[in-house]
Amino acid sequence: MSESGADSKVVYELRVYQTVPGKLPDLLARFREHTVKLFEKHGMKNVAYWVPVDEPKKSNTLIYILEHPSREAATANWKAFQEDPEWINVKEKSEANGKIVDKLESTFMALTDFSPQIAVRA
Secondary structure (H helix, E strand, C coil), X not given: CCCCCCCCCCEEEEEEEEECCCCHHXXXXXXXXXXXXXXXXXXXXXXXEECCCCCCHHHCEEEEEEEECCHHHHHHXXXXXXXXXXXXXXXXXXXXXXXXXXXXXXXXECCCCCCCCCCCCC
16 A cells, blocks of 8 residues: 555554453443544544453453544544543543543554455444
C-alpha cells in the first residue's frame, strides 16, 4: 500500500483497557450505558468489543476497535469526546468510588490490501 499513513485513509483504532482489580463490570456498564453512544456522537464508529475468555485477562480487560475516517479525524474526534460535558459527567460519576482504568493501550491500524473488508453496523 503506497498510501499507508495518509490522513485521507480510513484508520482503525485498537484499544485495550486493563482495569483496576474488580472494576471490569463498572467499565463494561459505562461503555454499555454511555460511552458507545458518545463515540458515535463524535464521529467514531464502533466496530466490535471483546472480553478475553481466559484468565488472567478475563477479569480485567476490555478490547475494542473503532473506525475513524482518517488519522486526523481520529485526533479531532477524541478531543471533542474528551471535552464533551456529558462524557466528563459520566466519567466523574462512574469513578466516584475510585479509578476504573489502570492501563490503556491504543494502536492505529490500516487495512492491508488483502484483508477482507470490515462491515460496520449502522
